[in-house]
Amino acid sequence: MIILGVAVLAYGGAMAAMAYVGATSRPVGPVETTMRLLPSWSGESVLSIPPLGTLTLDTHDSPIQLEVTVDRINQESAAEIVRDPRVLETLEEQIVTDIREGVQATAVKSFVVGTLGATLTTLIVVRRRRATLVAGGVAAVAIAAVFGVAAQTLNPRAIAEPKYSGLLTGAPSLIGNAQDLAENFGAYSQELVRLVTNVTKLYDVTSNLPSYEPSDDVIRLLHVSDLHLGEHAWDVISSVTRQYSVDLIVDSGDITDHGSEAENYFLQRIPSLKVPYVWVRGNHDSMATEQAMRQLPNVVVLDGTVRTVKGIRFLGAGDPRFTPDRSNRDVKRETEAVAAQAIAIARVAEKADPPVDIIVYHSSDGASFLDGKASLILTGDGHKRYTAVLPKGSRLMQQGTTGGAGLRALEKDEPAPIELSVLYINRKTLELEAWDDIALGGLGLTSARIDRHLVEPTEEPMTPSPIPTPTGPLPDTPLPTPTITRTPTPTPEPTSPSPGAPTTPGEGSPAPEGTPESAETVGPGQPGALPAPVGR
Secondary structure, X not given: OHHHHHHHHHHHHHHHHHHHOOOEEEEEOOEEEEEEEEEOOOOEEEEEEOOOXXXXXXXXXXXXXXXXEEEEEOHHHXXXXXXXXXXXXXXXXXXXXXXXXXXXXXHHHHHHHHHHHHHHHHHHHHOOHHHHHHHHHHHHHHHHHHHHHHHHOOOHHHHHOOEEEEHHHHHHHHHOOHHHHHHOHHHHHHHHHHHHHHHHHHHHHHHOOOOOOOOOOEEEEEEEOOOOOOOXXXXXXXXXXXXXXXXXXXXXXXXXXXXOHHHHHHHHHHHHHOOOEEEOOOOOOOHHHHHHHHOOOOEEEOOOOOEEEOOEEEEEOOOOEEOOOOOOOOHHHHHHHHHHHHHHHXXXXXXXXXOOOEEEXXXXXXXXXXXXXXXXXXXXXXXXXXXXXXXXXXXXXXXXXXXXXXXXXXXXXXXXXXXXXXXEEEOOOOOEEEEEEEEEOOOOOOOEEEEEEXXXXXXXXXXXXXXXXXXXXXXXXXXXXXXXXXXXXXXXXXXXXXXXXXXXXXXXXXXXXXXXOOOOOOOOOOOOEOOOOOOO
């Protein structure tokens, strides 16, 4: 029993030392990495590329895991690649050499610190010289045996069957079919160099973003919208939430496509995000969707009252439309309903004490009525991202479609990009300091872009495209349920639009929401005007 206790003690000391002291910093081509060897039930190698995700390879059969984390770009090496593409000719050999030397150096260091860790831990606890020496010797033999088994069972073909997580889930389509790679390793080796080069350029771009270092006094808010049952969106949201240390997520609606109860399965990934999820109903979300959202532990549904989350005072209300059917629309009536709900939200905001920090509403059509009622107005609906400061000082931030428009992406020649933004909000003043716009290629594409924006105090205000003020009595508080409902009805076969039917220029789709045919609007290209929001 005593021997078993000493063995467990030595094992714990060895593993702790390897985990916390055994890491090495090694260059691999143009990037700087950290390598460490950790205990694992299954032998594998894990490459972590923040904030893109991880790549896992089943490389050996030994209870040890190699972890390689890309820390930063070597600016000098990256600049050399950009200046002289001939460097790529020797980059393959350099990368292979760097990896081999890095693993060897990490193994040697892990062996030494693991043995010392087992020895010192036993000495401190047991305080017996003989037991300490035995524990140290056994630890050295055990570590050497584990490393030896890993070397003997090394499987170079494991690179043909990688597992991806986070934003790297698109990597297979970037580097090719796994079977093809196994059969043509030479060609893959060149592709590997290209992948490393692309990652290098990505890090080069992000390292040259406008200078801004978020402090501990910053709240990181992730703004998403219009997921439309895009299952791939959850992996993107999860990865960004983890890599950016996001404090809360705000979803400005249209999480489903038709609002049916069968679609509520899509919501079950939200609790796994493990941060507050502030949500407002969109015009594709039903009351059944809202009830399902209320059942989730980390979801905060905005329903016309002020809610405080992570110190931020939010106000919002559901879209007054439930219109998953995009045909046979009454644009004027829908626009008036959106405006009336926005006016009701504004009236609640005017009475709020302390004042509201952020208003969340699905449609940007009501932005002019919300201007001046909060410093930030977060919307969606248009499937196109834009931001602007409004005449009374509020900043409107309309998010694109984080779900890439769902299956609607197949309706157009070029799929909508997957868009989401990380907002950096000062914890004391609750004012926006900066934000990162993240855009990924839509369905079937593998592009990625990160744009950083700093709040400019001299930014010129822009005027939203005007919409008419609703006639008749208006509610003092937002309506809890939709007033306009248009659900799809089955038809024998699709028909062509009748002559004179309203269409978006160049497309056979209904006219944009918030742009009644009789309303006089300011064109998107004219000075001082925002692009007219396009409802979905």
